Amino acid sequence: MRPPVPSLSLPCAAIAMCVLLSGSATARGEWVDMRTVDIFEIRSEFSLNDDVGQALLTEFQRLRDDVESTLGLEASNDLIEVNLFANRGSYQDFLSVRVPEGVSRVALFVKGTDRGRVYVYRHRGYETDVRHECTHAILHNALPYVPLWLDEGFAEYFEVPASERATGHSHLNSVRRAMYLRWNPSLTELESRSDLTEMSGSDYRDSWAWAHYLLHGPVESRQVLSNYLYDIRIGNPAGMLSERLAQNVPGVRSQLTLHFKNLK
């Protein structure tokens, strides 16, 4: 689960924009650790030689493969720059002159014209933010666009270590609690969100839930997702996934609930 969000902070943002970002120095000094793993160019204000850093570097080696194999996609080899800051102040200093609209976010992915860029600052559990933002970056390397709710749903799905994705995300407990209160997430409503400011915490959870259902639920739902992503990839009009599910999976809302009731 995402760590507590300071009161003035907003959840992560994935921003598709044209920005010029250059220079090798941070706002407060030189990067002290720079590495390239797969397509990720990582530069950090702190050493990655501790246990968390080493585990993260190992995960960088497999994250693209995980996303590609799980979703049936092929991402480009375009580099993804990962900027890690020692603390929130340094992160905000850096962003304030480069991506000022992202300063209030706890983490950031920016799709540039030359490469994707991820910005995360060190705090307890920061590796979750790194996986989350890098998932956005990989998705945008694989698809010409990603519907907002699906972008966040997949990023939430892949933000936990691989061994926890099927049954270990804290969203699962939240869904189970919500089911006592007649949880009934509307995919149509999620699809109507066009801006991150419209996404509530429960929208992130429900986007995760639909993504989880589509990946681990009935094969016919999985097929609908696969066809949908294929159409996006090749430039066919993809329309709304909710409409495709309604046409191909009778009682899909009940199926979603059943999926989580049966999940061990």
Ligand SMILES: [Zn+2]
């Ligand atoms: Zn996100």
